Amino acid sequence: MDARQPILFVDHLSKAFGSAIAPILKGVTFRQEPGQFVAVVGPSGCGKTTLLRCIASLMQPDEGAVLHYGRRFGDPPEWLSIVFQDYNRSLFPWLSVSKNVAFGLRELDKDEKAERVNQALRAVGLEHASDLYPWQLSGGMQQRCALARSIVAQPKLLLLDEPFASVDAQTRIDLQDMVMDICQRMSLSTLLVTHDIEEAVFMADKVVVLSTRPAHVVEEIAVDLPRPRDQLTTKETPEFLRLRHRVYMLVRQQVQKITLEHLPEKV
Amino acid sequence: MIPNRAHIAPFAWQIGVTAGLLVLWQWVAVMHPAPYLPPLQNIALGYFRLLHGDLFWSAIVPSLYRLAVAFLAAVLLGSLAGIAIGSLRALEPWVRPVFEYLRFIPAVAILPASLLLFGATDKMRIFVIAFGSIFPVLLAAIDGARRVEPMLLDVARVNRLKVPKLLFCVVLPAALPSIFAGVRIALSIALVMMVISELIAADDGLGFYILRNQRLFLTANVYAGVLVIGTIGFGLTFALLSLEKRVLAWHRGWRGLLDPKGA
Numbered sequence: 103m104d105a106r107q108p109i110l111f112v113d114h115l116s117k118a119f120g121s122a123i124a125p126i127l128k129g130v131t132f133r134q135e136p137g138q139f140v141a142v143v144g145p146s147g148c149g150k151t152t153l154l155r156c157i158a159s160l161m162q163p164d165e166g167a168v169l170h171y172g173r174r175f176g177d178p179p180e181w182l183s184i185v186f187q188d189y190n191r192s193l194f195p196w197l198s199v200s201k202n203v204a205f206g207l208r209e210l211d212k213d214e215k216a217e218r219v220n221q222a223l224r225a226v227g228l229e230h231a232s233d234l235y236p237w238q239l240s241g242g243m244q245q246r247c248a249l250a251r252s253i254v255a256q257p258k259l260l261l262l263d264e265p266f267a268s269v270d271a272q273t274r275i276d277l278q279d280m281v282m283d284i285c286q287r288m289s290l291s292t293l294l295v296t297h298d299i300e301e302a303v304f305m306a307d308k309v310v311v312l313s314t315r316p317a318h319v320v321e322e323i324a325v326d327l328p329r330p331r332d333q334l335t336t337k338e339t340p341e342f343l344r345l346r347h348r349v350y351m352l353v354r355q356q357v358q359k360i361t362l363e364h365l366p367e368k369v
Numbered sequence: 370m371i372p373n374r375a376h377i378a379p380f381a382w383q384i385g386v387t388a389g390l391l392v393l394w395q396w397v398a399v400m401h402p403a404p405y406l407p408p409l410q411n412i413a414l415g416y417f418r419l420l421h422g423d424l425f426w427s428a429i430v431p432s433l434y435r436l437a438v439a440f441l442a443a444v445l446l447g448s449l450a451g452i453a454i455g456s457l458r459a460l461e462p463w464v465r466p467v468f469e470y471l472r473f474i475p476a477v478a479i480l481p482a483s484l485l486l487f488g489a490t491d492k493m494r495i496f497v498i499a500f501g502s503i504f505p506v507l508l509a510a511i512d513g514a515r516r517v518e519p520m521l522l523d524v525a526r527v528n529r530l531k532v533p534k535l536l537f538c539v540v541l542p543a544a545l546p547s548i549f550a551g552v553r554i555a556l557s558i559a560l561v562m563m564v565i566s567e568l569i570a571a572d573d574g575l576g577f578y579i580l581r582n583q584r585l586f587l588t589a590n591v592y593a594g595v596l597v598i599g600t601i602g603f604g605l606t607f608a609l610l611s612l613e614k615r616v617l618a619w620h621r622g623w624r625g626l627l628d629p630k631g632a
Binding site: 158160177178180182183184186188191192194195196205206208235237238 | 518520523526527539623
């Protein structure tokens with residue numbers, strides 16, 4: 103392990119499904135330093151989830167590599183964990199909340215397991231719901247349960263695949279604050295994939311803007327807003343507004359590109 | 370809840386109709402005695418004689434033993450094989466055509482063949498019952514295993530689950546609702562095959578008891594035997610449903626059939 107290397111280096115990643123369709127990813131390249139919060143944004147359907155699945159080794163890229171401190175890795179490694187968008191489908195409906203969380207732990211004795219599960223549940227404020235089943239919880243609570251499962255094994259890198267997309271606006275704000283707080287306290291490196299530009303700028307240290315298909319990195323934008331960030335005061339600073347404007351323009355350019363490309367076919 | 374007319378009425382009707390039919394039977398049996406219509410007390414006598422003493426050991430116990438061994442084997446083998454086949458896509462094209470063909474063979478049709486194969490033994494009867502009841506379980510398990518939510522499999526992969534644990538901790542629970550549906554069908558088939566297998570070259574069991582009493586024109590005992598089989602079927606189905614209700618409580622809750630607060 104070479105500490106001078108980034109915790110994650112996505113090196114010219116390309117991926118296509120089948121031979122006939124245009125590739126989804128084409129030469130996606132960016133790096134993430136340890137402890138950094140990176141957000142990947144892009145027009146919807148540009149292949150953000152595919153990128154995340156390639157990074158998590160749930161899918162093999164056609165070309166390029168994903169390096170962890172300069173090294174390739176095969177199957178999903180133990181230092182990495184992931185929260186999926188759809189909490190409805192990613193939690194085990196036959197396991198209680200605490201057992202769902204314990205699912206993230208391997209080879210530990212019973213007491214230690216229970217202690218770690220309790221810790222994770224406290225971190226997301228679900229300690230009172232440990233014996234309930236996921237389907238007895240609200241959407242936001244379910245996503246907190248999924249979050250607890252992903253941090254219980256104390257990973258080094260947390261991947262978030264649009265984790266706040268399926269909850270209501272108020273819950274989304276609460277979850278954003280909670281995730282930022284947890285990542286900072288655990289000094290987790292976090293990679294967030296989202297289509298929400300404001301969310302990306304608000305949460306991340308760096309925003310990576312992807313193009314439309316085939317996706318490549320259009321621009322990387324450093325976000326130097328001070329932490330801890332606040333939903334009200336941070337979002338009112340000129341710097342925040344400037345960054346949001348910048349990212350928005352970049353994404354909109356990409357969206358317009360799609361519309362223009364498809365226009366002649368539709369007419 | 371205070372019982373009122375609306376609640377009692379349907380219940381009263383059910384009892385009334387049943388009692389009416391029994392009275393009609395008894396009246397006809399007494400007024401016009403015929404071999405095919407024995408009076409109720411004779412049937413009741415036959416029924417209770419089956420539940421006590423020698424007949425219990427020579428008719429009910431052998432039947433239940435065969436049913437239990439064959440049914441449990443069918444459920445166990447059917448779900449294990451089904452989960453393996455459903456999870457390993459590569460296996461399916463090889464075995465699926467065989468199963469799709471075999472499932473259409475009525476288990477009764479293989480009775481003579483299995484008689485040749487195993488002789489008039491318990492083994493033969495158990496084989497026939499298991500053959501008949503394994504296919505609903507097997508096909509339901511294949512189906513259930515194939516339709517496991519892909520995201521749960523991703524969660525399992527990210528958490529580096531080994532294959533045996535993946536099958537038992539993710540695929541099996543996910544397929545369980547489907548498997549239980551297959552098991553319910555299997556139970557009724559198993560009961561049918563249990564009786565039929567005891568009609569051929571048998572010297573004990575409920576099927577044999579019914580057949581022998583029919584040959585001796587002891588009609589009351591024939592009906593008593595049939596009633597005992599009905600009781601067994603009712604009891605086993607009830608037990609299976611109670612088990613399902615316990616094991617799959619999460620499933621009913623998940624599908625929104627349970628009160629979320631009261632589960």
